[in-house]
Amino acid sequence: MKAAVLHGPRELRVEERPRPAPGKGEVLLRVGATGVCGSDLHVVNGVSPEPMAPNPVLGHETMGTVVAVGEGVQAFQPGQRVGVEPLIGCGQCDFCRSGNYHLCTRLELIGMERLGGFAEYLVAPQDKVFTLPDSVSDEAAAILDCVAVAVHVLNRAPLELGDTVVVLGGGTIGLIIAQLAKARGAARVVVTDLSERRLALAREVGADEAVNAGSQPFEELKARLGGRVDVVIEAVGGKAPTINQALQLVRPRGTIVFMGIFIEPVPVDLWQALRYEVTIRAAWSYAYHDMKREFATALELAAGGQLKLDPLVTHRFTLDRVAEAFAQAGRASEAVKVVVRP
Ligand SMILES: [Zn+2]
Numbered sequence: 001m002k003a004a005v006l007h008g009p010r011e012l013r014v015e016e017r018p019r020p021a022p023g024k025g026e027v028l029l030r031v032g033a034t035g036v037c038g039s040d041l042h043v044v045n046g047v048s049p050e051p052m053a054p055n056p057v058l059g060h061e062t063m064g065t066v067v068a069v070g071e072g073v074q075a076f077q078p079g080q081r082v083g084v085e086p087l088i089g090c091g092q093c094d095f096c097r098s099g100n101y102h103l104c105t106r107l108e109l110i111g112m113e114r115l116g117g118f119a120e121y122l123v124a125p126q127d128k129v130f131t132l133p134d135s136v137s138d139e140a141a142a143i144l145d146c147v148a149v150a151v152h153v154l155n156r157a158p159l160e161l162g163d164t165v166v167v168l169g170g171g172t173i174g175l176i177i178a179q180l181a182k183a184r185g186a187a188r189v190v191v192t193d194l195s196e197r198r199l200a201l202a203r204e205v206g207a208d209e210a211v212n213a214g215s216q217p218f219e220e221l222k223a224r225l226g227g228r229v230d231v232v233i234e235a236v237g238g239k240a241p242t243i244n245q246a247l248q249l250v251r252p253r254g255t256i257v258f259m260g261i262f263i264e265p266v267p268v269d270l271w272q273a274l275r276y277e278v279t280i281r282a283a284w285s286y287a288y289h290d291m292k293r294e295f296a297t298a299l300e301l302a303a304g305g306q307l308k309l310d311p312l313v314t315h316r317f318t319l320d321r322v323a324e325a326f327a328q329a330g331r332a333s334e335a336v337k338v339v340v341r342p
């Protein structure tokens, strides 16, 4: 099969690789669509804070069609369209056993430690594979991982009816968070970004306001929101000054949830947090919320039609052009979600 193998920073090559075979309890998929994640960009650019597997085949936002099943798999048959939850804990530690496998110190990712979706085929354990209804398109299914991250963010945010929410960052996850915040009963959802294309999309998917954080002075935004922001979601990361912006915007005793991946330590004005008793919470990946998997919740939201996911996919490439896909995803002013269709 063809697979995009990462040999070093910015050295992504499409090569022939042996097609994987499904082991006991595993499902073999022909990959249909795989999203380029911001974290994939960090890995390819050599700036990811996470440890990197040797020569990985990336692609954790992925879906496909079952072509074969391993021993003991009864719930799936060839021909079924399925989504893939890429997070695989060790299954043995207290975090895994308590349904918090995203916190497992031996967490593996389909698309890092295991072969991912920038390839023609992949294998996944059967309990990480979800049957897709016809109402979820291939491209929407590829970004279910982003929806699940957004679901986890909302589960970590103490959002009340009538709240004002600011989402810093109008990438794929930020735009899903904005939609979920409205669905949860926020009265006012404001999205900030530097890209006019993303801001237009924010309005299209239901944000009440979309603010260009580059062209509008921050002080103006702060004055307009008047210290009444109940929850700020940080969805940028990188090297951005967004945590301190969040501290400027949030009301006393408000909450900041951050999920952007910071690629270097950023200074945080903890005096501001102390003076106004602000809660700062991290939201990392997803797992279970109460008795239910957040990926299953994401799939139900997508299937139920409450979420606008298809408009978030702005660019499509074949596997041969995966390097172009990454270049396009890096141009954040133009792209939201870039998808590779092997
Ligand atoms: Zn991702």
Ligand SMILES: [Zn+2]
Residues within 6 Å of the ligand: 089, 090, 091, 092, 093, 094, 095, 096, 097, 101, 104, 105, 106, 107
């Ligand atoms: Zn574990």
